[in-house]
Amino acid sequence: MARIEDYASFVGQATIDELFLLARHLEGKSVQNVNSTAVGGGVAEILSRMIPLLKQLGVEARWDCIKGDEKFFATTKKFHNGLHGVAVDVGDDEYEHFLEVNRRNAGEMTFGDIVFVHDPQPVALIENRAEIGRRWLWRCHIDFSRPDPKIWKFLDQFVARYDAAVFSAPAFAQKLSVPQVLIAPSIDPLSDKNKELSEEAIASVFERFGIDRSRPIVTQISRFDYLKDPLGVIQAYKLAKQRLDMQLVLAGGGATDDPEGPAIMEQVKEQASKDADIFVLFLPPASDIEINALQRGSTVILQKSLKEGFGLTVAEALWKAKPTIAGAVGGIPLQIAHKYSGILTHSIEGTAQWIKQLISSPAYASKLGENGREHVRNNFLITRHIKDYLLLFISLFHEGDIVYL
Ligand code: UDP
Numbered sequence: 137m138a139r140i141e142d143y144a145s146f147v148g149q150a151t152i153d154e155l156f157l158l159a160r161h162l163e164g165k166s167v168q169n170v171n172s173t174a175v176g177g178g179v180a181e182i183l184s185r186m187i188p189l190l191k192q193l194g195v196e197a198r199w200d201c202i203k204g205d206e207k208f209f210a211t212t213k214k215f216h217n218g219l220h221g222v223a224v225d226v227g228d229d230e231y232e233h234f235l236e237v238n239r240r241n242a243g244e245m246t247f248g249d250i251v252f253v254h255d256p257q258p259v260a261l262i263e264n265r266a267e268i269g270r271r272w273l274w275r276c277h278i279d280f281s282r283p284d285p286k287i288w289k290f291l292d293q294f295v296a297r298y299d300a301a302v303f304s305a306p307a308f309a310q311k312l313s314v315p316q317v318l319i320a321p322s323i324d325p326l327s328d329k330n331k332e333l334s335e336e337a338i339a340s341v342f343e344r345f346g347i348d349r350s351r352p353i354v355t356q357i358s359r360f361d362y363l364k365d366p367l368g369v370i371q372a373y374k375l376a377k378q379r380l381d382m383q384l385v386l387a388g389g390g391a392t393d394d395p396e397g398p399a400i401m402e403q404v405k406e407q408a409s410k411d412a413d414i415f416v417l418f419l420p421p422a423s424d425i426e427i428n429a430l431q432r433g434s435t436v437i438l439q440k441s442l443k444e445g446f447g448l449t450v451a452e453a454l455w456k457a458k459p460t461i462a463g464a465v466g467g468i469p470l471q472i473a474h475k476y477s478g479i480l481t482h483s484i485e486g487t488a489q490w491i492k493q494l495i496s497s498p499a500y501a502s503k504l505g506e507n508g509r510e511h512v513r514n515n516f517l518i519t520r521h522i523k524d525y526l527l528l529f530i531s532l533f534h535e536g537d538i539v540y541l
Contacts, residue, residue: 140192145324147519155519158272158526159193166196167529172212172347174201175421176391177359178321178448179254180279185324185518186407186525193522197530198248202241202258207233209393212257215291219256219283220363220443226320231290235260242268250529257393259294271532274298279322279466280308299532305467316530320470321446323455323512324522328424330455333432340427347383347415355385355434357427360400363443364388365463369486370407370414370498372440373510375488377413380495384408387417387430431456436494436501440487441450441465451516454478454508459494459501461487471516477508 144152163480169187183199190197204212209231218224238260247263247270253259254275262272274295292312295301300315309316323330342349354373358364368388373384386404390397401418408414419426430439437453437460444466447505451471453460462468464480472478479494481487494501 137188137397138324140189142326143464143517143519146513146517150537151519153525155193155522155526158523158530159190159195161530162195162526165250165529165533166198167250167252168173169197169199169252170202170245170258170261171199171201171254172209173391175392176389178396178445180391181329181448182321182518182521183254185327186522189518189522190525193526196248200245202237202261204237204241204257204393205240205417205510206395208237208257209395210299212393212459213395215256216278217285220279221282222285224287226287235263237415239263250532253298256291261293265297272298273302273528273532275298275302276308277304278308279443280310281466283310300528302528305470307466316323316430317520319524319528320467320516321448322463322516323448323451324518329428329531330452331428332426333428337425337430338433341426345385345415345417347385349433352380352382352435353385353386353433354382354436354491354495355430356438356440357430357449358386358388358439358441359391359394360388360397360404361394362396362400363441365440365442366400366404367407368442368487369438369440371493372402372438372484372487373414374411374497375485376491380492382435382491382495383413383415385415385417385429385430385434387415387419389419389421389423421440427452428456429504431458434458436491437463438487438491439468440481441468444468447471450478451512452536454505455512457502457505457509459504460508461490461494469512472508473511476504477511478504 169183173180187197187199211234214224214226242261250271252273255277296313298314300317302317302319304320356369405416407418431453437458439450439462441463446467450468451463460478472480474480479490
């Protein structure tokens with residue numbers, strides 16, 4: 137496990153000292169994080185790195201996952217899609233089951249002094265706040281710019297009971313009756329997913345998957361989810377390939393709270409089946425070194441999302457100084473300034489065009505990558521994220537209004 141002191145090499149000792157100073161203000165207060173999956177997706181990724189670091193700073197931090205059944209996760213996936221603007225129909229019995237599962241979990245839970253609830257799945261744990269007490273924060277990691285009104289109305293009755301709601305990007309801010317705080321997510325430069333790797337380690341991963349490193353490699357790492365547009369990625373690759381030799385890697389796994397993954401993976405496999413230069417890799421949980429190596433060894437990284445929360449995979453690619461082409465959605469424009477720290481696209485054709493351009497202009501591509509890495513260093517490393525959270529936690533115990541960050 138990384139030591140908090142080791143981060144000084146990226147952000148300076150003063151930043152680390154400041155974190156210790158802030159953490160002292162939380163002495164005697166426990167911080168309980170709650171989400172719905174221990175593996176898969178950006179939330180689990182961040183919590184798995186952040187909790188141990190908070191502990192090293194002296195904060196009594198912990199992480200619990202709510203338990204749900206198939207029907208619960210099918211419903212919350214509908215919520216997820218609906219909040220992202222996809223047409224869905226949620227039945228009354230599904231809303232009721234959602235509440236039942238939340239009530240059951242709340243009944244079994246030992247709450248911390250601060251209950252930090254992530255995303256919609258556990259949002260209704262707060263239903264009995266009057267009895268439970270505590271300070272409550274709701275952390276929304278998803279793109280909330282145009283939520284389905286019915287689903288949002290249902291969720292808002294719970295969100296309104298929190299002390300504050302935290303969003304990843306200004307575009308997601310909502311009309312709320314509680315204070316809103318904007319805090320961007322982050323990546324951990326010392327995790328297996330982002331640490332430096334030797335050339336041999338990178339080569340061995342590509343060898344294992346049978347990918348030829350002497351030819352250009354275009355890669356998208358993502359859960360198999362419609363909103364990550366894996367089929368659009370294949371189409372863009374096919375268009376670009378008419379002009380230029382390249383291979384495509386689509387690598388990802390599932391998340392235990394996402395029941396749609398296997399069906400989408402099947403469609404992707406079918407679309408890819410006749411082309412030996414497309415590698416569809418199913419990554420089991422804990423494939424961090426593989427992901428790191430695939431990103432480092434690729435010529436161009438894609439994240440052609442149609443909707444996106446923050447898009448941690450973009451920060452991961454930029455941190456590796458990789459030229460990155462990504463959909464201009466959700467938190468991605470916070471990370472990529474078009475033609476400066478990467479490329480923002482809006483279509484399959486545009487993506488194909490930029491794939492060709494970046495493969496053919498390595499010096500330009502490499503400049504984009506370098507700028508991207510600096511941008512991530514200054515804005516999206518875990519130390520900045522921890523500082524924002526500590527300030528938010530502290531503000532919960534102060535009289536008067538919450539401190540806006
Ligand atoms: N990820 C992973 N294995 C996979 C696919 C993705 O570990 O098979 C990681 C990825 O590297 C990133 C996170 O999961 O750290 C995905 O976060 P992002 O914000 O990009 O998307 P989300 O899945 O949360 O919508």
